[in-house]
Amino acid sequence: MKTGKELGTIKMMNGNEAVARGAFEAGVKVAAGYPGTPSTEVMDYTNLRYKDIYCEWSNNEKVAVEVATGASFAGYRSLALMKTVGLHVAADALGGAAGSQINGGLVLVVSDDVGRIAGDDYNDCRHYGNMFNIPVLEPSDSQEAKDLMVEAFEISEKYSTPVILKTSSVICKTTSKVIIDENYKYEAKFRDKYPISFSKVIMTTIMTKAKGSEHPKLTKCFNDFVANMAQLAEDSNSAHYNRLELNSKKIGIITAGTPYYYAKEVLPEASFLKLGVINPLPKKMIQQLAAHVEKLYVIEEGHDVLEKNIKDLGISVIGKELFPKFPDMMRFTPDVIAERLVPDAEVRKPRTDVPFRLPIACAGCSHNFISSILKKHKIKAAADVTCGLIGCFPHMESYQLQKCMGSSIALTHGYNIAKNYSENFVAMIGDGGFWATGVNGLMNLVFNNSQSTVIIVDNSCLAMTGGQNVASSEFGFNYKPENRLDIAKVCEGIGIKDIVTVDAYEYETLEKSILNAVNAKTNSVVIVKKPCVTQFKLPKSEPFHIEQDACVKCRKCINVGCLAIESKKNNDGEFEIVINQDLCTGCGLCSTVCHKDAIKN
Amino acid sequence: METNDTGKNIIIAGVGGQGILLFSNLLSKYYLKLGYELKISDVIGLGQRGGGVESHFRYSTKPVLSPFIKAGDVDYVISFEQTETLRFLHTLKKDGVIFSSTYELTSTSVNTGLQKPMPESKTELIKAADNKKYIINPDEHKSADFNISKMMNVVMLGYYAEFRGYSHNDMIQIVKENVPEKFVEGNIKAYEKGADIARNNLAAK
Numbered sequence: 001m002k003t004g005k006e007l008g009t010i011k012m013m014n015g016n017e018a019v020a021r022g023a024f025e026a027g028v029k030v031a032a033g034y035p036g037t038p039s040t041e042v043m044d045y046t047n048l049r050y051k052d053i054y055c056e057w058s059n060n061e062k063v064a065v066e067v068a069t070g071a072s073f074a075g076y077r078s079l080a081l082m083k084t085v086g087l088h089v090a091a092d093a094l095g096g097a098a099g100s101q102i103n104g105g106l107v108l109v110v111s112d113d114v115g116r117i118a119g120d121d122y123n124d125c126r127h128y129g130n131m132f133n134i135p136v137l138e139p140s141d142s143q144e145a146k147d148l149m150v151e152a153f154e155i156s157e158k159y160s161t162p163v164i165l166k167t168s169s170v171i172c173k174t175t176s177k178v179i180i181d182e183n184y185k186y187e188a189k190f191r192d193k194y195p196i197s198f199s200k201v202i203m204t205t206i207m208t209k210a211k212g213s214e215h216p217k218l219t220k221c222f223n224d225f226v227a228n229m230a231q232l233a234e235d236s237n238s239a240h241y242n243r244l245e246l247n248s249k250k251i252g253i254i255t256a257g258t259p260y261y262y263a264k265e266v267l268p269e270a271s272f273l274k275l276g277v278i279n280p281l282p283k284k285m286i287q288q289l290a291a292h293v294e295k296l297y298v299i300e301e302g303h304d305v306l307e308k309n310i311k312d313l314g315i316s317v318i319g320k321e322l323f324p325k326f327p328d329m330m331r332f333t334p335d336v337i338a339e340r341l342v343p344d345a346e347v348r349k350p351r352t353d354v355p356f357r358l359p360i361a362c363a364g365c366s367h368n369f370i371s372s373i374l375k376k377h378k379i380k381a382a383a384d385v386t387c388g389l390i391g392c393f394p395h396m397e398s399y400q401l402q403k404c405m406g407s408s409i410a411l412t413h414g415y416n417i418a419k420n421y422s423e424n425f426v427a428m429i430g431d432g433g434f435w436a437t438g439v440n441g442l443m444n445l446v447f448n449n450s451q452s453t454v455i456i457v458d459n460s461c462l463a464m465t466g467g468q469n470v471a472s473s474e475f476g477f478n479y480k481p482e483n484r485l486d487i488a489k490v491c492e493g494i495g496i497k498d499i500v501t502v503d504a505y506e507y508e509t510l511e512k513s514i515l516n517a518v519n520a521k522t523n524s525v526v527i528v529k530k531p532c533v534t535q536f537k538l539p540k541s542e543p544f545h546i547e548q549d550a551c552v553k554c555r556k557c558i559n560v561g562c563l564a565i566e567s568k569k570n571n572d573g574e575f576e577i578v579i580n581q582d583l584c585t586g587c588g589l590c591s592t593v594c595h596k597d598a599i600k601n
Numbered sequence: 602m603e604t605n606d607t608g609k610n611i612i613i614a615g616v617g618g619q620g621i622l623l624f625s626n627l628l629s630k631y632y633l634k635l636g637y638e639l640k641i642s643d644v645i646g647l648g649q650r651g652g653g654v655e656s657h658f659r660y661s662t663k664p665v666l667s668p669f670i671k672a673g674d675v676d677y678v679i680s681f682e683q684t685e686t687l688r689f690l691h692t693l694k695k696d697g698v699i700f701s702s703t704y705e706l707t708s709t710s711v712n713t714g715l716q717k718p719m720p721e722s723k724t725e726l727i728k729a730a731d732n733k734k735y736i737i738n739p740d741e742h743k744s745a746d747f748n749i750s751k752m753m754n755v756v757m758l759g760y761y762a763e764f765r766g767y768s769h770n771d772m773i774q775i776v777k778e779n780v781p782e783k784f785v786e787g788n789i790k791a792y793e794k795g796a797d798i799a800r801n802n803l804a805a806k
């Protein structure tokens with residue numbers, strides 16, 4: 001970033017930028033990922049700034065991890081990027097790579113959405129460190145994000161293991177300084193150590209039978225990952241990424257990530273063990289801190305992963321008994337620590353009467369047309385993870401069922417077979433969810449003879465995460481027109497009998513198409529086309545307005561879920577329902593629900 | 602300009618689409634030029650649309666530790682939407698200062714009738730706060746040169762710079778270097794407008 005004055009090698013970077021820079025400095029060759037707040041921009045920055053690195057948005061996270069694993073076996077350093085819920089999708093792929101021989105370093109950059117800042121919670125990717133017995137690294141600021149990214153590749157190769165670099169919404173979205181070596185020359189790092197790499201299942205099968213055999217055909221299959229992790233645990237006691245700060249004997253704190261800084265600011269006198277690698281733990285350092293202080297606390301974002309692992313080492317520590325976990329506590333802040341550990345700390349509480357903000361769709365969003373029609377005809381539906389899930393919120397009440405990304409088609413199939421198709425129950429899914437895993441649900445529905453209806457919202461991108469390309473987009477990192485996948489053709493190829501494609505804004509045609517599909521005694525797909533108005537900055541039409549004389553304030557129009565419609569006090573202090581002229585795109589949807597004909601353009 | 606300024610803690614608040622991130626980005630360039638250490642943490646609420654956005658902006662002569670500012674440690678709340686201003690009043694130091702637009706985007710929960718609107722006027726609630734406050738009503742400062750409802754961020758930057766006694770030349774230079782070519786002129790007008798409003802307000806106090 002240019003500041004006018006040359007700042008030498010100091011750059012201001014957020015965590016995502018710093019991770020991308022780290023990948024560059026580590027000599028990564030292949031980056032594959034799937035978008036997910038808050039870490040999506042790691043890929044964007046990598047693609048934008050470090051052209052030497054091959055980047056792809058894969059179809060889903062499992063595919064991304066497999067791509068990276070293949071590239072790693074080829075000898076090149078590779079990264080896979082996802083948010084923590086994405087790692088659930090990719091867990092089997094990671095399980096396959098864990099414990100196996102690693103040639104080029106393999107690092108999964110995984111981000112926890114702590115504090116529900118951008119929408120999900122109850123997830124903590126560090127559990128995968130325990131489950132698969134692999135290292136997990138966690139930075140506290142941008143400098144560490146870059147440095148630990150490089151370190152992650154070193155660890156991956158030295159101890160032959162995939163590594164998770166865990167970031168959080170706070171790390172990703174906090175900008176702080178990073179020192180850059182301007183003279184660094186990129187070189188794709190290559191290491192070709194193992195001629196084979198099999199999952200540990202195969203390895204164990206062979207080795208259990210072959211105990212004591214020195215035959216190279218057998219030994220080359222074996223990677224002693226348990227010993228490797230034990231070695232890393234031992235080495236981490238003296239590694240630079242873990243830091244013991246012995247100060248006051250009263251309070252000792254074991255911590256990692258941004259909570260280190262919260263605690264450091266509130267308790268500058270305390271003794272700290274600041275972890276860079278949170279799995280495996282440096283037992284000796286922990287023992288040393290425990291012996292030094294009267295009271296030992298663990299301050300960790302997310303679940304009680306560190307706490308349990310420390311207790312497993314036989315060291316007692318105070319954690320969640322003092323700092324209850326989500327949802328009792330949203331996220332750590334300096335305030336939370338001060339309130340519990342600083343005597344007489346002044347506690348400031350926010351006003352409780354300020355109204356909260358529910359999410360809502362952009363003005364002119366195609367999702368609103370679909371949820372409006374479903375509601376109007378009392379058609380029940382499962383929503384996918386898309387911008388359209390806003391229709392699940394209590395002001396909209398358009399959907400009855402909503403689970404994970406790509407799920408709505410199979411959910412609908414299950415519901416309908418159980419109910420013998422006695423109700424009108426359809427699936428709504430985005431083009432992203434469709435390609436991610438939904439297409440599996442669709443194939444399943446066909447060969448299992450389902451008669452369900454699927455509405456695919458084709459807005460040409462992953463809108464909710466900021467407009468990344470999907471298989472059917474007309475853009476993307478590796479886009480070529482001839483390689484674009486066509487949703488209708490794929491549906492046809494799979495064997496869907498009844499396929500229509502409609503423009504979202506053609507309200508009556510859309511309504512008729514959905515009703516026809518629902519009434520058809522066969523499987524059917526309605527593809528609703530309209531590029532995302534926000535991501536593609538579609539031109540606006542004449543805005544609509546509400547004629548106050550005709551309006552009876554029934555709020556039906558507000559419940560279509562459009563950001564442009566507000567209830568506001570007028571100059572006489574009375575509430576009116578109004579359309580924000582700056583925001584309205586003139587899509588006209590609200591006028592279809594007004595029984596008083598008060599909405600005009 | 603304050604001499605010996607060792608740093609400040611600022612919360613910048615508003616709703617999606619108000620350019621909060623641009624505001625903090627421009628401001629950060631200024632403090633970097635002066636050689637301060639910085640940490641800026643953006644909190645973007647659920648969904649980009651109509652949700653609250655807050656930026657914790659800290660500059661200091663010493664390394665900044667926590668990315669979040671503890672409630673009670675905030676020097677300035679700079680807010681582009683008055684519901685959001687109310688959300689952060691409790692975070693201010695006793696001598697902390699409020700800069701708030703009277704612009705309001707009604708909360709969805711109120712629009713949809715899930716929550717009752719606050720009975721009091723939000724502007725009056727802000728005026729009643731114990732802190733020093735500077736309130737800007739965008740409707741009173743409409744200009745033919747730029748759309749104030751879309752450029753409150755840069756208006757506020759001018760206002761804040763005037764309040765702090767910062768060099769407008771330096772600030773305008775930063776604006777020039779960091780906004781796309783075709784928006785530079787409008788942005789400078791908006792900046793100057795903000796500085797102007799501040800001059801009048803400050804003189805009136």
Ligand SMILES: Cc1ncc(C[n+]2csc(CCOP(=O)(O)OP(=O)(O)O)c2C)c(N)n1
Pocket residue numbers: 034035036037083085086089385386387388405429430431432433434457459461462463464465
């Ligand atoms: C397994 C998983 N991966 C990633 C995400 C993050 N995510 C949330 S919505 C979304 C994009 C949805 O795109 P699409 O299905 O096209 O719907 P749109 O938002 O465009 O309507 C993504 C990637 C997630 N929630 N779960």
Ligand code: SF4
Pocket residue numbers: 360361362364365366367387459463464532533534535650
């Ligand atoms: S980003 Fe696009 S898909 Fe999402 S709510 Fe806005 S218009 Fe709709």
Ligand code: SF4
Pocket residue numbers: 546550551552553554555556557558577593594595596597598599
């Ligand atoms: S639907 Fe019509 S009558 Fe009802 S609030 Fe909206 S404009 Fe008024």
Ligand code: SF4
Pocket residue numbers: 363364543544560562563564565579583584585586587588589590591
């Ligand atoms: S016409 Fe109605 S629904 Fe469409 S953008 Fe304008 S206010 Fe929203």
